[in-house]
Structures are given as structure tokens and as C-alpha cells.
Amino acid sequence: MKNNTYSLFSEEMLLQMYTEHVDEIRELERELDLIGAALDALNESEDEEPYCTACNGTGEGQYDGSRCRGCNGSGVERREED
């Protein structure tokens, strides 16, 4: 009973089904491309880390060996958390 489902359709029928839906598939692919591009743009804006402006993201303090007081050495601006 191998390929039971597949055998219900002849190769010709499968090809016809594919041909009938290929436009829809292409349409979906185009929409997915648009969504992907929109998501990329969204991610790019999120990629901008809120790095600490006091140390420019280095995490280093005013003196050698000291940690930045603005970010506690993380280099990332601390967000206010509850």
C-alpha cells in the first residue's frame, strides 16, 4: 500500500493541480517577500542597541579600571525596570 494517496492521482492530474495553483503559490511567495522585507526593516530598527551614551558602549568608566556609572560596565544603557 505504498503511495496510496499519490496513486489516486495520475501524474498528469498532479501536474494540472500544480499548474492551477502555481499562480497562488507565486502570489503567496510575493506576499511573503513583502512581509519579510517589512520584518527586516523592523529588525534593523530594533538592532540599534540603546548603548550607554556616557561611555559610548565601552562600559569603561572615567578612569582606567573603573566601570561606567551610567551602565555599570555593561555598555548598554539601562532601561528602567519595575
Ligand SMILES: [Zn+2]
Ligand atoms: Zn556606560
